[in-house]
Amino acid sequence: MDFNGSEPRGPREAELLPATVATAVKIVVVGGFGVGKTTLVGAVSEIRPLTTEETMTEAGVGIDDLAGVERKSSTTVAMDFGRITISDELVLYVFGTPGQERFWFLWNGLFEGALGAVVLVDTRRLEVSFDVLGRLEDRGVPFVVALNGFPESPGYPVEELRAALDLPHHVPIVHCDARSRESSRDVLMALMRYLYDLAAQPAGAAASAQPVG
Amino acid sequence: MSNQDWANANPERLYVISGGRDRKSATAGFDLVTLVVARARPEPTMQPEHAAILRICSSPLSVAEISAYLRLPNSLVTVLLADLLAERRIEVRAPVPPAALPDLSLLEAVIHGLQRL
Ligand SMILES: Nc1nc2c(ncn2[C@@H]2O[C@H](COP(=O)(O)OP(=O)(O)OP(=O)(O)O)[C@@H](O)[C@H]2O)c(=O)[nH]1
Ligand SMILES: [Mg+2]
Numbered sequence: 001m002d003f004n005g006s007e008p009r010g011p012r013e014a015e016l017l018p019a020t021v022a023t024a025v026k027i028v029v030v031g032g033f034g035v036g037k038t039t040l041v042g043a044v045s046e047i048r049p050l051t052t053e054e055t056m057t058e059a060g061v062g063i064d065d066l067a068g069v070e071r072k073s074s075t076t077v078a079m080d081f082g083r084i085t086i087s088d089e090l091v092l093y094v095f096g097t098p099g100q101e102r103f104w105f106l107w108n109g110l111f112e113g114a115l116g117a118v119v120l121v122d123t124r125r126l127e128v129s130f131d132v133l134g135r136l137e138d139r140g141v142p143f144v145v146a147l148n149g150f151p152e153s154p155g156y157p158v159e160e161l162r163a164a165l166d167l168p169h170h171v172p173i174v175h176c177d178a179r180s181r182e183s184s185r186d187v188l189m190a191l192m193r194y195l196y197d198l199a200a201q202p203a204g205a206a207a208s209a210q211p212v213g
Numbered sequence: 214m215s216n217q218d219w220a221n222a223n224p225e226r227l228y229v230i231s232g233g234r235d236r237k238s239a240t241a242g243f244d245l246v247t248l249v250v251a252r253a254r255p256e257p258t259m260q261p262e263h264a265a266i267l268r269i270c271s272s273p274l275s276v277a278e279i280s281a282y283l284r285l286p287n288s289l290v291t292v293l294l295a296d297l298l299a300e301r302r303i304e305v306r307a308p309v310p311p312a313a314l315p316d317l318s319l320l321e322a323v324i325h326g327l328q329r330l
Contacts, residue, residue, distance in 0.1 A: 008282060009269075009282055010268065010269040010282050011269065011272070011274065011278070011282070016272040017248075017272050017273045017274070018272075018273075019250070019273065021273050021306075022248075022306055023248075023306065023308065023309060023319075024246035024247070024248050024275055024308050025246070025308060025309060025315075025319070025323065026244075026245065026246045026308070044330065050278060050281035050282070051281055052245070052277045052280040052281045052286075052287055053280075053284075053286055053287075054286050054287055054288065055286060079277075081245075081277055081281075083275075083278075084326065084330060085326070086323055086325075086326030086327075087322060087325075087326055090319070090322055090323070090326070091248075091273075091275075092323055092326065092327075093245070093246045093275060093277065095245070095277075109244070109245060109287070110245065112244070113244055113246075113308055113309065115315055115323075181330070185327055185330045188327055189324065189328070192320055192323050192324045192327065193324065195315060195320055196317065196320045196321070196324065199315055199316070199317055199320060200317060
């Protein structure tokens with residue numbers, strides 16, 4: 001296979017999945033512009049992060065709230081994703097997607113069947129997250145909030161941020177450095193533990209789950 | 214746009230690749246993380262995109278990975294995969310059914326896998 005360019009044409013030898021892998025699960029990392037989504041996906045991925053693209057026109061067909069959008073418009077949206085082999089039978093995919101409302105047309109295929117989501121937040125620009133959080137709640141997607149630490153980020157106390165973001169007390173809020181594999185891994189762990197607690201509880205008891213961080 | 218191929222994938226080209234079929238209809242049944250494994254070898258007479266899929270899927274690959282490697286939109290890749298599936302040239306391994314609450318053993322497995330990362 002030809003690997004001359006930086007863009008791969010196929011998986012490298014070391015990136016091949018075991019033939020026994022039978023199940024794939026996915027989670028979604030969503031957040032505003034420049035919040036560190038691509039960085040986080042790259043930090044945890046065992047393969048070079050890849051990009052899949054979709055155009056507004058095709059993905060938008062059949063969606064009725066596209067008034068004003070030209071049918072021939074060629075708005076292209078990229079989603080980064082990475083992969084973590086969990087075992088010989090199970091593989092986890094992590095997708096990064098922009099949170100702005102104009103990209104929500106991507107969400108149908110993305111969140112359907114997803115285990116849950118990480119909402120990546122830059123505390124310098126909290127307002128970007130409001131719509132995303134509301135939308136996830138509407139869709140019933142379980143999520144954790146990860147505060148990506150930039151040098152100039154104000155260090156609000158977690159409970160102050162919880163109030164500012166209007167998050168119920170059971171939704172975990174964790175700090176992270178998206179550039180660090182370990183830190184980003186811990187964000188995914190926080191999500192998985194939260195999902196585990198939700199799944200382990202009798203229905204309706206979700207509100208009493210313990211925050212992770 | 215970072216890559217040349219996508220820039221070349223204008224609507225006309227995409228229409229030709231898909232044989233003019235409705236791309237929406239085929240998306241049903243394929244998730245971004247549906248795993249695909251080739252069950253046949255690529256043949257010179259095949260449409261190049263079909264052959265390319267068989268070539269890269271000698272080990273399992275997700276629909277999203279196929280789309281990324283081929284630089285084709287996801288909705289178009291699912292049309293190509295539907296062709297190959299109808300001809301029994303690929304095997305697909307569907308993800309955990311949506312809407313089902315993930316079972317505890319699955320989540321435990323993911324947690325253990327992440328701990329080893
Ligand atoms: N200090 C610091 N910088 C970070 C962190 N995460 C990301 N960055 C930097 O922030 C910039 C944006 O990160 P990206 O990962 O590209 O963000 P993104 O959310 O994918 O951005 P878009 O896809 O453009 O919306 C890059 O220059 C990163 O190096 C972090 O945890 N700490
Ligand atoms: Mg990005």
